[in-house]
Amino acid sequence: MSDTTTITNILTVVLLLTGAFFMLAGTIGFVRFPDFYSRMHATGKCDTLGEGLMLVALIVYGGATFVSVKILFLIIFILFANPTSTHAIAKAAYDVGLEPWRKLDDEVEWVTVKTESIKTEVKNDDLDT
């Protein structure tokens, strides 16, 4: 086994593992996030990147052949199509009227009251000096 073969194989394995990590992270986010929009945030980017990395790894493994050109076309098509479909789904959901997820109302009120009190304190300090 020559040195270039070893380097190629190591590069392939590293790219494959990185792509699998991104794909699994996107899947976990898809299952665990609380809201439709945040789920789409997890899948839309992680899946595109993971898939691109895995296909680049297969191009590195296959070398410069006709098959690699096909996979390159596949990568380019996915980089165009996946964000487009994600945007289309999000826009359709927004037009239908799906509400984005928020925190509980009590917490939101508490936070706004806290920030207003801080602002008033700052103003008083300015007046004193």
Next chain:
Amino acid sequence: MTGASLFGIEMVNVFLAMAILIVIASFVSLYRGIEGPGIFNRIIAVSVIGTKTIVLLVLIGFIYERPDFFDIALVYAILNFIMTIAATRY
């Protein structure tokens, strides 16, 4: 094709492990497709599973050394995209 082994591990086995990982991830996504509230969660679950299937097809093409699968993967990508756009329009 370049050499077939790295540190005693066959590259085909690495591809096989990646394919099994992708299948597991697809089944985890399928949970959201069955359970998820509303139609949009199901649409995006189908889209995600289709995206994973493309990589799975390319990996199968490399494992069995059959270049036919790359054409199938290309057609599958185009069909997946068209299906998602059609499902969101109507």
